[in-house]
Structures are given as structure tokens and as C-alpha cells.
Amino acid sequence: MNRHFTTILDLTADEFMDIIDRSLAYKHRRYKNKKPLKNKSIGLFFEKPSTRTRVSFEVAIYELGGNTVNLNPKEMQIGRGETLQDTSRVLSRYLDGIVFRVLSHRTIQTFSECSTIPVINGLSDMYHPCQAIADMMTIKEFKGSLKGIKLAYVGDGNNVANSLIQSCAYADIELVLACPEEYNPDSNVIEEIQEKFKRDIRITADPFEAVKDADVVYTDVWVSMGQEGDKDKKIEILKDFQVNSTLMSHAKKDAIVLHCLPAYRGLEITDEVIDGQQSKVFDQAENRLHTAKAILEFLIK
Ligand code: CP
Numbered sequence: 633m634n635r636h637f638t639t640i641l642d643l644t645a646d647e648f649m650d651i652i653d654r655s656l657a658y659k660h661r662r663y664k665n666k667k668p669l670k671n672k673s674i675g676l677f678f679e680k681p682s683t684r685t686r687v688s689f690e691v692a693i694y695e696l697g698g699n700t701v702n703l704n705p706k707e708m709q710i711g712r713g714e715t716l717q718d719t720s721r722v723l724s725r726y727l728d729g730i731v732f733r734v735l736s737h738r739t740i741q742t743f744s745e746c747s748t749i750p751v752i753n754g755l756s757d758m759y760h761p762c763q764a765i766a767d768m769m770t771i772k773e774f775k776g777s778l779k780g781i782k783l784a785y786v787g788d789g790n791n792v793a794n795s796l797i798q799s800c801a802y803a804d805i806e807l808v809l810a811c812p813e814e815y816n817p818d819s820n821v822i823e824e825i826q827e828k829f830k831r832d833i834r835i836t837a838d839p840f841e842a843v844k845d846a847d848v849v850y851t852d853v854w855v856s857m858g859q860e861g862d863k864d865k866k867i868e869i870l871k872d873f874q875v876n877s878t879l880m881s882h883a884k885k886d887a888i889v890l891h892c893l894p895a896y897r898g899l900e901i902t903d904e905v906i907d908g909q910q911s912k913v914f915d916q917a918e919n920r921l922h923t924a925k926a927i928l929e930f931l932i933k
């Protein structure tokens with residue numbers, strides 16, 4: 633059966649854990665890959681800018697023996713009114729998989745419904761599942777295990793937070809989110825996890841309470857792509873949610889700091905923290921490459 637990866641919950645918990653372990657294995661044998669994508673072509677359809685997602689997927693596909701096809705929506709007939717459904721039916725006849733970065737999650741859902749090739753969500757307004765796999769891999773890499781970990785997410789309750797909520801449920805990580813009331817994570821995501829896993833999602837408006845005894849402190853940009861119109865308002869409301877050294881002094885001494893990047897230094901995180909000893913953000917960014925391989929191998933056999 634054709635599988636898609638549009639949210640973490642498209643995987644079973646076992647598949648999720650297995651992809652994390654396979655990513656670690658890929659990291660340990662970077663240039664000794666088999667070529668599971670030999671003679672396969674993967675489309676990259678990006679409606680928004682990207683550095684990590686685009687480049688890590690392109691390199692992952694190359695290193696696994698496959699070929700990439702860059703799909704710029706502005707240069708396709710979609711821009712002139714061809715439907716997403718017809719585009720999906722046609723691209724399914726040429727490609728073996730497609731990575732999407734979209735403004736609206738609905739675009740990925742509509743495309744996937746007609747797609748006979750695997751669809752990978754490379755970020756939507758709702759989720760960033762590929763990032764969350766790399767985040768879990770990084771925690772396992774530096775903490776040895778996901779068991780018994782406490783993760784504090786501080787800042788905007790956005791797409792990255794939504795995928796972390798789902799991932800922490802699968803990994804049984806204790807998650808506390810510190811978000812202002814105006815920018816809590818999506819209520820449907822929270823309700824779904826509460827129902828499915830019978831666990832409470834802890835949200836506080838106090839970053840100090842959230843980071844207490846945390847093993848991992850995570851933040852993301854305050855103004856996501858597509859939210860530029862709310863920039864000033866968001867910066868004002870989120871100003872007390874900065875990850876700085878005072879906040880870090882309340883986490884465990886050996887806590888690591890994660891950020892999916894790009895970072896806006898001086899807003900959600902200070903230079904001192906992102907460039908400090910506890911920061912693993914560039915390892916986390918590197919891990920996007922290894923996780924991209926494990927995700928592609930899982931979906932495109
Ligand atoms: N973290 C991440 O997805 O980065 P890009 O926007 O550069 O792809």
C-alpha cells in the first residue's frame with residue numbers, strides 16, 4: 633500500500649522509533665549507503681523558502697542513488713489554474729515520491745488523496761514532521777535514550793510545536809510547553825493526542841516553570857513563514873519567552889538546547905545560548921540529512 637508522511641501520526645509508534653534508529657545508523661555510515669533510490673526520481677515542490685529541508689533532501693536523494701526534480705509551483709500549470717488533483721495524478725505517473733513545502737496543510741492533503749506515490753511533508757503551516765524526527769534523533773544521540781527525558785518547548789505554539797507534541801507522545805517524552813495564551817499550539821492537535829494517548833499536554837505561560845529540570849530546551853522562530861503581517865504583534869507578545877542564559881540556568885545543568893533553525897538571534901534565542909556549550913542546533917541541522925535518508929528509504933522501497 634502506498635504510504636504518505638504528512639504528519640508524525642501517519643507512522644505507527646514502532647515505525648517512528650525505527651526511523652530514528654535507522655537515521656542514527658545512516659549517520660554512522662554516511663558514505664557507505666546502499667542505493668535504495670537507484671533509478672528513482674523524487675520531486676521537490678516548494679512554495680516557501682528553505683535551506684535545510686531542500687538541501688538535505690537533495691543530498692540524501694543523491695547519496696541514495698536517486699534523482700531530484702525541482703518543481704517550482706510558479707513555473708507549473710498549477711499557477712495557471714490546473715487543479716492540484718490533476719497535477720497529483722500526472723506527477724504520480726512520472727515520479728517515485730514527492731517532498732512538499734506548502735503554505736496551507738490542505739494543499740498536501742488534497743494532493744495526497746490523489747497521489748499514488750509517497751508524499752512527504754517538508755513543512756506546512758500545521759506540521760513539520762521531518763524536523764521532529766531529526767529532533768528526536770538528536771536527543772537520542774546526545775542523551776543516549778528518549779526514555780525519561782523532559783523537553784521544554786518555549787515560545788510560539790506553531791507547526792514545529794505541533795509535530796513535537798505528536799513525537800513526544802510516541803517517544804513517551806515528558807513535554808511541557810511555555811507559550812503565551814494567544815499562541816498556544818493547535819487545539820485539535822492537543823485533543824487528538826489527549827484522546828489517543830490518554831495523556832495531558834502541559835502548557836504554561838511561565839517559561840521558568842517549563843524549563844525546571846528539563847533535559848532539553850527547544851525554541852523556534854516567533855514569526856513563521858507566512859505570518860509576516862503579524863510580526864510586530866507577535867514579537868511584543870512573545871518577548872518574555874526568550875531562551876537566554878538566565879532561563880537556561882533553571883534547566884538541568886547538562887540540558888541541551890535545540891532550535892530547528894533559521895534562528896532570529898536576539899529574539900527567541902540569544903547569541904550566548906545558541907553559540908554556547910549546551911547548544912546542539914548545528915548537529916540537529918546536520919541530522920536532517922540522515923533522517924531524510926531514513927524517511928525516504930522507509931517510504932520509497
Ligand atoms: N528547519 C528547517 O526546516 O529549515 P529550512 O526552512 O531551511 O528548510
Ligand code: NVA
Nearest residue numbers: 790792856857893894
Ligand atoms: N516555524 C517555522 C519553521 C521554519 C523551519 C516556520 O514555519 O517558518
